[in-house]
Amino acid sequence: MNPFDVIKQRMQVHGSTHKTIWQCATTVYRAEGMRAFYVSYPTTLCMTIPFTATQFIAYESTSKIMNPSKKYDPLTHCVAGALAGAVAAAVTTPLDVIKTVLQTRGLAKDDEVRTARGLFNAAAIIKKQYGWSGFFRGMRPRIIATMPSTAICWSSYEMAKAYFKRHYGDSAA
Structure with missing residues (x-):
């Protein structure tokens, strides 16, 4: 996509x-x-894999703390899902910034940005122009935009899992 x-x-x-x-x-x-x-596809892959892994780890850890009995609890799943999304979004923001620079480079007025060739080249440009803080530009909006979708995703997953357990036994989930 x-x-x-x-x-x-x-x-x-x-x-x-x-x-x-x-x-x-x-x-x-x-x-x-x-x-x-x-041009940003390798960066997209490099971002998606750690995003997903971080989200799974954060969700499992948060759910275990909030709901040690592992019973179906929509509020717990929703909150844990939102928090997992927030952590994953925060951790992968630097890669998202690099991806965005690469995807919008054709519109840049700066020649160096216009000719960015890939992940490492774009990262060097960001570091040079903005310092380390440049990698975290837009982090808050990214977190806020991610939380609802991950809350819904994890809640839906847990609801489906509970449904199949109830109707088909533990072996179904």
Whole structure:
């Protein structure tokens, strides 16, 4: 889904003149070629794997503390899911910042950013221009945006698990 993420980022950027997905996609393709849609893909993978692993670990740890009996408890699952998402989002924000720089590089006024070649090159540019704090720009909004979806995801998972346990026994879940 990386090309659609690139299009989303380009359309969300301040001052974007793109009115439709198609218009944005064709403009990016004509100006930067197919590579523009995939330059951030390795970074996306490097971000998604630790995000998911961190989220699982944080969810299991938080649920165990909040609900040692492991009984179905919607409030616990919702809160633990939201907290797990917050931790995962915070931990992976530096990679998300790098991904966003790569996905929006074609719009940059800075030549160095416009020609960023990949994860390590973009990271070096961020460090040079903003210092270490540059890797955490947008962390709070990212955490806030992530928490509801992870709360819903984990709550839904636990509800389905409880349903199957109740109807098909422990071996089903």
